[in-house]
Amino acid sequence: MPHQDIPTVTLAADGDQSAVDLPAIGQGTWYMGEGLATPEEEVYALQQGLELGLTLIDTAEMYGDGGAEKVVGQALQDRRDRAFLVSKVYPWNAGRDSAIAACEQSLKRLKTDYLDLYLLHWPGGIPLEETLDAFERLREQAKIKRFGVSNFDVSDMQALTNLPGDRRCAVNQVLYHLGSRGIEHSLLPWQREHCIPTMAYCPIAQGGRLRRELLGHETVEAIAKEMNATAAQVLLAWAIRPVDGERDVIAIPKAVRPDHLKQNAAALQLTLDDDALARLDSAFPAPKKKVSLDIV
Ligand code: NDP
Numbered sequence: 526m527p528h529q530d531i532p533t534v535t536l537a538a539d540g541d542q543s544a545v546d547l548p549a550i551g552q553g554t555w556y557m558g559e560g561l562a563t564p565e566e567e568v569y570a571l572q573q574g575l576e577l578g579l580t581l582i583d584t585a586e587m588y589g590d591g592g593a594e595k596v597v598g599q600a601l602q603d604r605r606d607r608a609f610l611v612s613k614v615y616p617w618n619a620g621r622d623s624a625i626a627a628c629e630q631s632l633k634r635l636k637t638d639y640l641d642l643y644l645l646h647w648p649g650g651i652p653l654e655e656t657l658d659a660f661e662r663l664r665e666q667a668k669i670k671r672f673g674v675s676n677f678d679v680s681d682m683q684a685l686t687n688l689p690g691d692r693r694c695a696v697n698q699v700l701y702h703l704g705s706r707g708i709e710h711s712l713l714p715w716q717r718e719h720c721i722p723t724m725a726y727c728p729i730a731q732g733g734r735l736r737r738e739l740l741g742h743e744t745v746e747a748i749a750k751e752m753n754a755t756a757a758q759v760l761l762a763w764a765i766r767p768v769d770g771e772r773d774v775i776a777i778p779k780a781v782r783p784d785h786l787k788q789n790a791a792a793l794q795l796t797l798d799d800d801a802l803a804r805l806d807s808a809f810p811a812p813k814k815k816v817s818l819d820i821v
Contacts, residue, residue, distance in 0.1 A: 535547075580609055598636035641670050676820050700821060758791065
């Protein structure tokens, strides 16, 4: 599915699903369908993103109360097969039957009959086993191809993988950007050991709003200038950097402005060398001890 020559992250084969290569940068949709931009601008942005190779689209029933899913549905109406579509269920909708109903509502808004990946948005009060049973039924009904989780820390991941049965969690989607590296202490290593790729949300710290100093930081700016790139592109290239030659992080920036989209797609071609990585590391070191999972 990804265009040729762009860096990818592989989701392993799972049951009747063969392994799939996804672009290391996709498209987020939070705040779409809420009037920040016109629906036409948002639909156009998603379609442009697809053209540029950002074929993974991440959405959720939560975003704009279903409004973002409707925008995505409109964008994909005549090109569903070109996208890898991800949506998420609220934890309180993730019961044995309620998750089926929530997924069906999402599919209706998305004007499609299947999701490529369905995530539990964050850990909640409903027993995980129930949620996984629902995901399994959704798979049997061909309404979802894979399932995963979001905002799960190490202990949540351990609880998930300790459940009986042979059910593969495809990804964990968590907050990750240069200014928030807590997952590098134990969650990322744990996921790497268990071959579970990471989807990095807020990869540009919500356009810098989560960490004001990030985009204008002198080290980030200097590296951007040396590479003829923007600070946001440096943050994206950093988030998806290969570790020991392997990529397993997919960044999902949300962008509606056409110049933002072009930059984000071009960031797929940006490789930070060891010197740039070391400078970023010393400006924004990863924590040396476990910190609680950052969320928004
Ligand atoms: P991002 O870090 O993706 O930042 C989005 C903001 O950055 C927008 O204001 C956008 O502006 C701006 N932007 C995009 N590209 C650039 C660029 N090249 N240069 C400068 N600014 C830019 O934050 P999000 O919170 O949107 O996170 C990304 C996605 O992750 C979400 O949209 C959602 O799909 C997912 N998510 C998941 C969560 C979870 O709990 N699982 C929680 C939060 C997010 P504009 O749109 O005007 O172009």
